[in-house]
Amino acid sequence: MQLLKWLRACFLAVLLSFASASPMAAQSLSSYRQLAPDPNSFWDDPTTWMQQFVPDSPSFWNDSRNWTSNYGPAYRDTIQSPSQMLACSGQFALCFHSGPEPYPCKLYPDGLSANCQCMVFNKTNYTLIDGILNYPVYLSTIQACGANVSGCQQTNQAPVCKFLNGGALIPGANVISTFDPDSHDLIVKALKGQEKITVCQKAPYAGCMSAPCQLNSDGSTATCKCPVFYGRFQLVGDQAQCSLGGDLVPSASYFPTLDNNPPR
Numbered sequence: 517m518q519l520l521k522w523l524r525a526c527f528l529a530v531l532l533s534f535a536s537a538s539p540m541a542a543q544s545l546s547s548y549r550q551l552a553p554d555p556n557s558f559w560d561d562p563t564t565w566m567q568q569f570v571p572d573s574p575s576f577w578n579d580s581r582n583w584t585s586n587y588g589p590a591y592r593d594t595i596q597s598p599s600q601m602l603a604c605s606g607q608f609a610l611c612f613h614s615g616p617e618p619y620p621c622k623l624y625p626d627g628l629s630a631n632c633q634c635m636v637f638n639k640t641n642y643t644l645i646d647g648i649l650n651y652p653v654y655l656s657t658i659q660a661c662g663a664n665v666s667g668c669q670q671t672n673q674a675p676v677c678k679f680l681n682g683g684a685l686i687p688g689a690n691v692i693s694t695f696d697p698d699s700h701d702l703i704v705k706a707l708k709g710q711e712k713i714t715v716c717q718k719a720p721y722a723g724c725m726s727a728p729c730q731l732n733s734d735g736s737t738a739t740c741k742c743p744v745f746y747g748r749f750q751l752v753g754d755q756a757q758c759s760l761g762g763d764l765v766p767s768a769s770y771f772p773t774l775d776n777n778p779p780r
Contacts, residue, residue: 568629568728568743570650570686584646584654591743593647593723593769598704599665601642601695602657604677608641609634609691609738611724612699615766616757621722621742623763630722630765632740634693634729642695643676644769647725649743650685676726689728693740702752706774713774714751716758721749721768742767750774 569577569591576582577589584590595601611634615621621632645665648654657676661668668674676685683689695703705711722742729740749768751758760766 567687568649568741570652574628576651582651584648587770587772588745588747590647590649590654590726591723592745592747593644593725595644595703595707595769595771596646596773598700598707600645601700601703602645602661602665602668602674602676603640603671604643604674604680604694605640605672606677606681607636607638607691608680608696609636609693609729609740610641610696610699611693611722611727611740611742611767612695613767614724614740615722615764615768616760619737621724621765621767623720623744623765627720628744630742630744632693632722632724632727632742632767633732634724634738634740636691636731636736636738637696640671640697641680642697642700643674643680644695644725645674645676647723648676648685649726649728650679653679653685683728685726686728690731691729691738693724693727693729693738693742695725699752703769706750706752706771711752712754712756713771714756714758715775716749716751716766716768718746718748719758720744720746720765722765723769724767725769745770748775 585594587594611632613619614632614634619633621630623630645657648657653676657674660675679685680692683691685692702711706713723745724740724742727740727742729738731738750771751766751768
């Protein structure tokens, strides 16, 4: 009888200890429980070749409780300030200029993702913190860097950086899509009103930030599986085209501050 009482006491202590876990730990556990594919998952889709997010569930990302900004899910690629772009180093795919030929983004028949051809480089690159498609990595990066990203001013200081090389961010990828220094500078100028912006009406576009990619045989390009968002978006530069025709969609981002008042 004494042994039974002791076992019950031990079991109660374990339950109380688990219940007192921190909110961050609870959120992390909740995120990992979502890793199992749901009926809306890309996992079993024969037209795709790797999973697209972690967790690999569109319903998880479309739930407003899991949005990375007030403007939508991570794959909308919402850019609100230059400080949101975290400097990392290593190999990456550049899909910033993808969409039209010679680096097309072709919409999959399901309309949920696009097959984008992107250039590959090995140098400093920039990850948009609100565009991280691995939710546990996003949480750890926000926790380390802070909401204003003041804690990650140095290259490779952000936790997400260690997941980019080798494609560790998304299982099955061997390279990840981010921004290069030139696209980073164009975005900064656009936010300051120093670069031409084309505002596009609601339409599908590829949100390629942190998307999974596979290196092509030439070693200088990659095939990236970019999630597709349906909404208003902006394009930077003089050659911008909102509609590309056929099954092509532009690789783009959303700038809330420039949505209604683009630079002239």
